[in-house]
Amino acid sequence: MSRRLGPGTVEFTGDIRIESYAAIVGKKEKEGPLGDYFEHFEEDTTLGKPSWEKSETELQRRTFALALDRRSLSPSNIDMLFGGDLLNQCIASGYAFRETGLPFLGLYGACSTMALSLAMASAFCEGGAADRAAAITSSHFCAAERQYRFPLEYGGFRAPASQWTVTGSGCLIVSRGGKSPIRVRRASFGAVRDLGLTDMNNMGCAMAPAACDTLTRYFKDTGTSPKDYGAVVTGDLGKIGSEVFCDLCSREGYEVSNHLDCGKLIYDTESQKVGSGGSGCGCSASVLAAYFLPQLERGEMKSLLFMATGALMSPTSFQQGESIPGIAHLVFLESEKN
């Protein structure tokens, strides 16, 4: 049974673990600073499919299969799938699992979806509703560009503060009990925060207040502070958003000197020309699954707060002059490996 530490903040007192995980990224991500950690990548980001949306669906399918394979699991070992993505009506995930026959719980948290789905899968396993559940998400640069901005063929210029949508997918398999040393200890579900920012090309800044809000709320609910964790990892604030985030946290009395951001880690912003860094559901998902979880599994890192951030706008809301609401969900992971 979960222990409620505050509205939205939950301690998992049962034995909730990340039993398996996998990530697949595209060519550009493989060429970035984390290239050596991305064991699985697609040289051809069409994945042999006739549309970018279908490519993204295929990416989720392959990532799910990899996460199963890693522990010799089959789809029938999974009780439920928690998944979502950035595409209108979440078609990447909706279409990815229609052959599996597995119960599918669709989520929409924009780029926060990896943390949202992991936290939800953990809560379901903890509460007994599932013995083993998968959390999955993805993004694809080419599908996101034409939906949110311009078709690639248009060759539009990019603003310096903009971020580059990661082509990638991450899948985590959560279970009650098991041998994995990676424990899911707590989660904090965030509130929608909107400080009135309207620059579509600066999502990092729009999401930073939500990240600060969720993190400080979590610290207050748990009586902990940044130094109690190996790292505080945000999803995809990028260079500019990360600065704003650390500044906001500092004003709240928390110096997050152990902060890392998946959007900054995944690309070399200068040489890869990606503006402020990476973004998209697949950014934090692939960096968590390929870079951080192996470190926890080997005991090289003892704990981390994983906080994926999302911007809940749409091109329609932007065209209607609306500001950009942000959200951030947090999961506390701990390694039992010595």
Next chain:
Amino acid sequence: MSRRLGPGTVEFTGDIRIESYAAIVGKKEKEGPLGDYFEHFEEDTTLGKPSWEKSETELQRRTFALALDRRSLSPSNIDMLFGGDLLNQCIASGYAFRETGLPFLGLYGACSTMALSLAMASAFCEGGAADRAAAITSSHFCAAERQYRFPLEYGGFRAPASQWTVTGSGCLIVSRGGKSPIRVRRASFGAVRDLGLTDMNNMGCAMAPAACDTLTRYFKDTGTSPKDYGAVVTGDLGKIGSEVFCDLCSREGYEVSNHLDCGKLIYDTESQKVGSGGSGCGCSASVLAAYFLPQLERGEMKSLLFMATGALMSPTSFQQGESIPGIAHLVFLESEKN
């Protein structure tokens, strides 16, 4: 702690109840056969807002406030909000709660969202992650028409098998314990089913296989049959989809003679010229909250299976020649009122 009866099927052994509920509909819904049950409606479906998307956001906001008021609750009594809608990036719900400061768990289940959010809120309350949670969804005819079909100004013709998106919202407040006689006993999360149908104007048919699949799986997992329930209520299969659904169930050995469909109930399909019936997240949400829950609360109905259905396609997937995957999530509600 939940008891897992099968993959996706859960029995809530704790004391999970629907403590409060509310629905608001538009003018056309008020004029339909359930008009007398819709206590709250909006004569002006703009709700005073400058765009249909903002009108839908406002509709959710007002419905949430009504559900709170009914039991003299305030937002601070709610631990988490589970919400979603049909709009791209779920902006109706994403924008609706940015002033509340409440943890927001975004969902995408197309028109199945009322059952998905209710089942999730129940699982979270059962598992201890929340003491009290809200489940909310909506749809708006004018926002859906221009997103999925044509702008209203175009005056496009409607196919006879098409359905009419309900302007409406429903909000349920779920708690562990409390005085409400409406118990949430079980839930079954459905799998994505796709039989290859491609007619955008016949969503009912595309969703019927998913509804049959979830229902028959639930019956097998629980060892029950249609006669064990006061009614089997589907979300929005409409006239045509309902026929297909009952036929499919019959082939599986289940005669669902106590079947009712929210999409058939909400409009007079002949005089109101709505094709095969109502649809949209707000259809099953408003009919559940305004028509069925009061009957359970007063003890006039002893139990029902509420199964909202969704089509997980998008205009993009349709244009790319994809078929329409369906999904259905089920909740078993029981009245303790004599």
